[in-house]
Amino acid sequence: MNRNIFTRHKESMRYIFLNFILLLFISTTFASNTQEFQLKNGLKLIVREDHRAPVVLSSIWYKVGSSYEHNGETGISHMLEHMMFKGTKEFGSGVFNHMVGDSGGDNNANTARDFTVYYETVAPKKLDMTFQLEADRMQHLLLNEKAFQNERKVVMEERRMRVDDDPQSVTYERFNAAAFVNNPYHHPVIGWMTDIEHYTIHDLQNWYHQFYAPNNAVIIVIGDVNADKVYSEVKKYFNNIKPSVIPVLKPRQEIHALGEKDIIVNIPAQLPWLVMGYHVPAHSYTLLLIAQILSGGDSARLSDDLIREHAIAVEADANYSLYHLHGTQFIFSGTPTPKYSVLQLKNAFFDEVKRLHTTLVTQDELNRAKAQLIASRIYQNDSLMKQMFSLGEPEMVGLSWRESDQFAAKIQLVTPEDIRADAQKYFVKNNLTVAELIPK
Known part of the structure; x- marks a missing residue:
């Protein structure tokens, strides 16, 4: 050689x-600083202690996304993500964002093919607040017809900007539709425009009640925290939420x-x-x-x-x-x-x-x-x-x-x-x- x-x-x-x-x-090192807990209602909690900075990232993940949807309801997971910020009886529309922002933190959400995740970055002393807010909207989301119609227009415009007005995005969307014939990845995460235009507030309510439950969720907390203390706080807000019967998805096997x-x-x-x-x-x-x-x-x-x-x-x-x-x-x-x-x-x-x-x-x-x-x-x-x-x-x-x-x-x-x-x-x-x- x-x-x-x-x-x-x-x-x-x-x-x-x-x-x-x-x-x-x-x-x-990170694995040894990561602990997993399970609540009696099926909610999983994962806590990773990372003390390098005085900040914590709190998130709640739901096992639902566009791959759970069928024809006629495509994009409904993403639509519900938008509606999750429209308030509950205790915390009205916009209050979630204001409370996190006023505390010096920020928050966002993301819908993907196989999940929907909501997350907040806050000071450790405000972690308790994020659990209170997330537990409340897991149970008591108000789905208002007027707010829904307004948000539908927002989502339709989002689709026009991100997909319909972008030639590469249009091409990639058509590519996926051709590549995945009988596969849940056939349709786009944001949904087809005709579906966005036609599903109802009742469709959203059904979707919310089917999938937004403790036994279909995982809370992940990373940052300057103590894992046992986090577990105690999560139990305080989530332990008494009743589990739901999560739908068993019918298998869709891709054709040869x-x-x-x-x-x-x-x-x-x-x-x-x-x-x-x-x-x-x-x-x-x-x-x-x-x-x-x-x-x-x-x-x-x-x-x-x-x-x-x-x-x-x-x-x-x-x-x-x-x-x-x-x-x-x-x-x-x-x-x-x-x-x-x-x-x-x-x-x-x-x-x-x-x-x-x-x-x-x-x-x-x-x-x-x-x-x-x-x-x-x-x-x-x-x-x-x-x-x-x-x-x-x-x-x-x-x-x-x-x-x-x-x-x-x-x-x-x-x-x-x-x-x-x-x-x-x-x-x-x-x-x-x-x-x-x-x-x-």
Whole structure:
């Protein structure tokens, strides 16, 4: 072996080993500072003590999102998220935001495919207030017809701004609808406009009573707190809330694809765009590493080959996320340079896929991708918000928050042979959906 190559290989191995040891130490430290509690009504509480700053992030996660919805009610989870700030008998409309803001804190919410989460960042002495507010609206939300009609207009405008007026968002929405035929990810989180226009206040009330219950929720608290004290405060406000019978969702199994699916989106746009995806399973650390090898920074393959060396693309990305309740997509996307067409960019992506099929990733390249992912996970611990999502997302898809503490160990297990095997298994034409945005 060339001495320089041998030296670089040793340095690569040393770098990933040091990162692995560092993440292992940090994960062990955070895991030892994380405790789980269960209330008698089924509510789960996860508390992570982090005393680096006098602040606390409190959140409540509900196991409901767009993947729980069916045709005719798409977007109702997101609509209810908006209505959750319209008040209760005790705390009227807008009072929630004012109380958190007046205390020096801030709050927000997010609806996703598999969950809805509400969170507040406050001083530790105000944590009790957030529990009082969240427990109240878990039970006593007032769903007023007039407020609902006004908020419906807000959501419709949000959809117009985020999707309908954005050519790439329209294309991605149509891509998902084609890729997921009988899969809960078929429709957008915000919902189809026709559904937003037509569901009623009674639909929202039914959705609220079905899914907003202690036995369908997880509270995650991270910050400058004492776990046992937090548990006592949570019991004070939530322990007497009655559990509900949570609906058992009917399984929707994706139908077997019979060939590549191609769609053309021909609308006014400044630039063409391509998105293509392979149907893949959730929770795959091998696929996460493939995405990192392809698109993890300036030294990654797509940047190196398609953007810098051959100038085929203005942008080129590969994306895969771990946590889903259902099968998902490994996504390639990009915009060709003026000298090249969408078809040529598509073929360039296929060349990258063929390379994964036929040639083993080198150990150095794999080590670099592992080191980047591990380093990124280390840096996430500087943010209470990122810690919250790393604990909450696994909980929402049938896993445990402890999954985040096993990240480095599971990344380390992946081999070059695993990379090639998964590429050969999943990156095939019968498993592919392609959407092209062609400016009108």
